[in-house]
Amino acid sequence: MKAVMEIKKLTVDFGGLRAVDHLDLEVKEREILALIGPNGAGKTTLFNCITGIYAPSEGSMSISPPGKKPGTINGLKPNIVTRKGITRTFQNIRLFPNMTVLENVMIGRHCRTRARIAGAVFRGRATVREEQATVEYSYHILEKTGIAQYVNEFAGNLPYGAQRLLEIARALATEPFILLLDEPAAGMNPQETGVLDDLISKIREEEKIAILLIEHDMRLVMSISDRIAVMDYGKKIAEGTPEEIRNNPVVIKAYLGEEFVA
Amino acid sequence: MEYFVQLFMGGLTRGSIYALIALGYTMVYGIIELINFAHGEIYMIGAFTALIIASVLTLHGFNEIAIFVLASLAAVIYSSAYGFTIEKIAYKPLRHAPRLSPLISAIGMSIFLQNYVLLAQTSDFLPFPGLIPEFGFMKKYEHISSSAELMIFLTTAVVMVILTCVIKFTKIGKAMRATAQDRKMAMLVGVDINRIISITFIIGSALAAVGGVLIASHIGQINFYIGFIVGIKAFTAAVLGGIGSIPGAVLGGFILGWTESFATGYVSSDYEDVFAFALLVLILIFRPAGLLGKSGSQKV
Amino acid sequence: MQKKSEIKKSLLVSLWFMFLTFPIMVIRVNPVEKLVEWRWRNMVIVGVGSFVLSFVWRYMLRQKEAGLKRIYAGGRYKIPSIQRVSEDRRLFIPLLAVLSVFVVIFPFIFSAYQVNIMTTALMYVVLGLGLNIVVGLAGLLDLGYVAFYAVGAYTYGLLNHHFGLGFWAVLPAGAFMGALFGILLGFPVLRLRGDYLAIVTLGFGEIIRLVLENWNDLSFGPSGIANIDRPSFFGMQLSLQSATVYIYFLMITLALFTVFVVNRLQNSRIGRAWIALREDEIACQAMGIDKTKTKLSAFALGATWAGMMGVFFAAKTTFINPASFTFLESAIILSIVVLGGMGSIAGVIIGAFVLILLPEYLRAFSDYRMLMFGAILVIMMVFRPQGIISNVRRTYKFEGINVPGEKNK
Incomplete structure (x- = not known):
């Protein structure tokens, strides 16, 4: 399968600290690639770098979205990266708490719609139609993610699990070809994790997009990932199918320490 | 050359005052990340208290030194009391509110205090008695500096040294530094945050009062509005040096003092306040972390 | 015990x-x-x-x-009565009818003095609505809003004085100048953090006032510009009495126009982006919203109204000088927005009427006006940061399906 994103020799420095160290990573079309590793391994930093929140010190990130021209995303602003089709969720939920669930998702549609100030004031036919389409599209996504019953609630009032799902819904509304999920199962109970598991597989099937996933819940990771990449101290120390990773001595060492390696 | 030295000394005097007031901004900001907009008013209230007490004592025939000491003491006590009370009323209930709420509350407090003094006292300028005694040995240098200027600079220097010692070597100073670094962590290791915040306000207000008494007796008149402009200028000094940094506030105060002194002396005195504001705008745009501040990146 | x-x-x-x-x-x-x-x-x-x-x-x-x-504990927000009234058509329409009749006959049953006060209150409604875009919706605390007001006023004052241009010609120009200054001032400062932004805008506001005070060649300094023309009525100059009434109706029209435009802006793609920006900047950018552009548009659109009101102010009073554009003026407008409820149009309107009319009519209060404004800012922040009217912003309601519990929401 063809790669939709290629990261080469990516390095991120914070002062003297090297958070990501010459990392190579390839995301293939329609795959679920899990990124695992101990806390502080540089996984979220990698996400921040891909989405343009941090600038890399070295290395390149190039994308080849299906049906569009390939290009680089080095040094682009976060909103441009999103517009190019890479979107994310946040580890510590960052919804818009005083907006309704529907409005949260509608914000995701912002970069795919175009009404301007004049359109907003005069409210011409095109603007009205676009607004209507935005509402319908957003509601459709809420149905797909299974939180449509909360449509008119304020996002801040949602139960925790639903907030995590709303983050995914909002990200999907930007029509990405790569979705970055930062610990989507954190703080969820087993039942909610099960729902999430189904949802992620469903998104891959229906939306035909690639998913890059940071997660600590190994059962979830092992069950849905096509491939797993393992990071430790900013470096990629292993990559392979779940089966390969499970038996990789380097990975076991990173997680459990020297003495557990058989 | 004489003119230059004169301007230099003038700048040093202004700078000392700005530094004294800037410390209040910087200490409060370091601990609760709030621009204490009402700080300028604390300084104004300090000056008013000194004026009132000094006038009453004069009528009762106290001698000059006693008046100076008692009036300054009253100013320090009252300013501290106001600082303490303001924090309890306008900021403490807002500890967990969104960032802009306490700032708006602070602006409200500032307007309230200005008008409180305006209504309770007067809107006119009041002549402020020259509390600072004249030193005989300064007669020789009259053409470049005055006793008052010397006194202001010396007082500021002494206060700075005391403050630095308090913060470096006492238990309270240590708790203040800990709170500034990480409020939650300080709380977990047993620092009484509310007490530390109150103390910070009290110290900051006391310094502002010292500044208020000194500058008022140097300039010779006060009204209810003096706190606003000086407050913003002192804030500029704090930002210039790097807000949250104590040596930064002092450095910023002197730089601002000299900038103003030389700019008004050599360029134009009409735009005296514009120089300070322009400096403020430029620093915030080009170096928001200030000269001695660290630029922290936002955590995502 | x-x-x-x-x-x-x-x-x-x-x-x-x-x-x-x-x-x-x-x-x-x-x-x-x-x-x-x-x-x-x-x-x-x-x-x-x-x-x-x-x-x-x-x-x-x-x-x-x-x-x-x-x-x-998971309770719902209570919906305030104002919103219930505005949503219930049976109550809303008669109320609106009574109000409009009152508005129309007002200048004919009250003295010119009263009409003037009402016009002033309406001006503050517009100023409040403009600042509300910046502070209430986009969450950018602008303490130098009065600068744009001054820009508008001097635009008219100077164009009228030097070239004899009339009110109607300059009104759009004033709005444009407001927006232009909004962009010029906004561009360098908008990447600053919230509280620094507040101080820088305050600095800008003061700089503009001080420049107006000292640049005598341009602005005639502290003595200001006098004898500015009142708005003409189809080319005719009116007597003072009828001009007052005319200006009143002009202001009503402008206020309605503002409410209409601001309401539409707020309930649009751009309005949503402003609110999202206020709620969480980083998430907002990650969702594809251009932070700088969005902030700048809020800043410029807010300033537009101030510019327009500046022109109106100059035309109404026929005299302007820098003393009208101090920081306190910005603080008054901010109090209106904060009292009414940040982000709420109805709130701002009520806030403006309460804060401007109350001190006028209750003479005992008028000395304590600024004292009261200061206290309001503190008290509102401490007890009711959402303003008198909270959550009136019309949220996008999806009505395609039946949502359980929708009735009591």
Whole structure:
């Protein structure tokens, strides 16, 4: 399968600290690639770098979205990266708490719609139609993610699990070809994790997009990932199918320490 | 050359005052990340208290030194009391509110205090008695500096040294530094945050009062509005040096003092306040972390 | 027992405030004539007042805490009565009819003085709505809003003085100049953090005022510009009496126009982006919204109204000078937005009427006007940061399906 994103020799420095160290990573079309590793391994930093929140010190990130021209995303602003089709969720939920669930998702549609100030004031036919389409599209996504019953609630009032799902819904509304999920199962109970598991597989099937996933819940990771990449101290120390990773001595060492390696 | 030295000394005097007031901004900001907009008013209230007490004592025939000491003491006590009370009323209930709420509350407090003094006292300028005694040995240098200027600079220097010692070597100073670094962590290791915040306000207000008494007796008149402009200028000094940094506030105060002194002396005195504001705008745009501040990146 | 400790607490508070206000409230010196006046009565007032107020204060704090707990426990926000009225057409339409009749006959049954006050209140409605875009919707605390007001006023003043241009020609120009200055000032400062932004805008506001005060060649300095033309009525100059009425109706039209435009902006793609920006900047960018552009549009659109009102102000008073554009003016407009409820159009309108009309009609209050504004900012922030009218913003409701519990939402 063809790669939709290629990261080469990516390095991120914070002062003297090297958070990501010459990392190579390839995301293939329609795959679920899990990124695992101990806390502080540089996984979220990698996400921040891909989405343009941090600038890399070295290395390149190039994308080849299906049906569009390939290009680089080095040094682009976060909103441009999103517009190019890479979107994310946040580890510590960052919804818009005083907006309704529907409005949260509608914000995701912002970069795919175009009404301007004049359109907003005069409210011409095109603007009205676009607004209507935005509402319908957003509601459709809420149905797909299974939180449509909360449509008119304020996002801040949602139960925790639903907030995590709303983050995914909002990200999907930007029509990405790569979705970055930062610990989507954190703080969820087993039942909610099960729902999430189904949802992620469903998104891959229906939306035909690639998913890059940071997660600590190994059962979830092992069950849905096509491939797993393992990071430790900013470096990629292993990559392979779940089966390969499970038996990789380097990975076991990173997680459990020297003495557990058989 | 004489003119230059004169301007230099003038700048040093202004700078000392700005530094004294800037410390209040910087200490409060370091601990609760709030621009204490009402700080300028604390300084104004300090000056008013000194004026009132000094006038009453004069009528009762106290001698000059006693008046100076008692009036300054009253100013320090009252300013501290106001600082303490303001924090309890306008900021403490807002500890967990969104960032802009306490700032708006602070602006409200500032307007309230200005008008409180305006209504309770007067809107006119009041002549402020020259509390600072004249030193005989300064007669020789009259053409470049005055006793008052010397006194202001010396007082500021002494206060700075005391403050630095308090913060470096006492238990309270240590708790203040800990709170500034990480409020939650300080709380977990047993620092009484509310007490530390109150103390910070009290110290900051006391310094502002010292500044208020000194500058008022140097300039010779006060009204209810003096706190606003000086407050913003002192804030500029704090930002210039790097807000949250104590040596930064002092450095910023002197730089601002000299900038103003030389700019008004050599360029134009009409735009005296514009120089300070322009400096403020430029620093915030080009170096928001200030000269001695660290630029922290936002955590995502 | 409980009661006893409460009374003790209040007694202490009252003693503390009597001590605190002693030099400033009790003693008044006259340094020239060497007189000291002792106003012991004030001390009694402060003592009794703070004793009573401390009960109220604690009661309100408890109320607020209880309210927060209810929200944390999963309770719903209560919808205020204003929104219920505006949603219930049976009530809303007759109310609107009565109001419009009152508005139309107002200048004919009241004196020119009253009409003038009403016009002023309406001007503050527009200014409040403009600032509301910046502060309430986009969450950018702009303390130099009055600068754009000054820009508009001087645009008209100068164009009228030098070239004799009329009100109607300059009104759009003033709005444009406001927007232009909004962009010019906004561009360098918008990447600053919230509280720094506030101070920089304050600095800009003061710089503009000081420049107007000192650049005599341009602005005629502190003496200002006099004899500015009133708005003409189809080319005719009106008498003072009829001009007042005319300006009143002009202002009504402008205010309605503002409400219409701001309402549409707020409920649009751009309005949503503003609110999202206020809620969480980083998430907002990650969702594909251009932070700089969005902030700049809010800043410019807010400034537009100030520019327009500046022109109107110059035309109404026929005289302008820098003293009309101090920081206090910005603070008044901010109080209106904060009192009414940040982000709420109805709130801002009510806020403007309360804050402008109350001190005018209750003469006893007028001395205490600024004192009151300051207190309002503090009290609102402490007890009701959402304003008198909260959550009136029309949220996008999806009505395609039946949502359980929709009725009582």
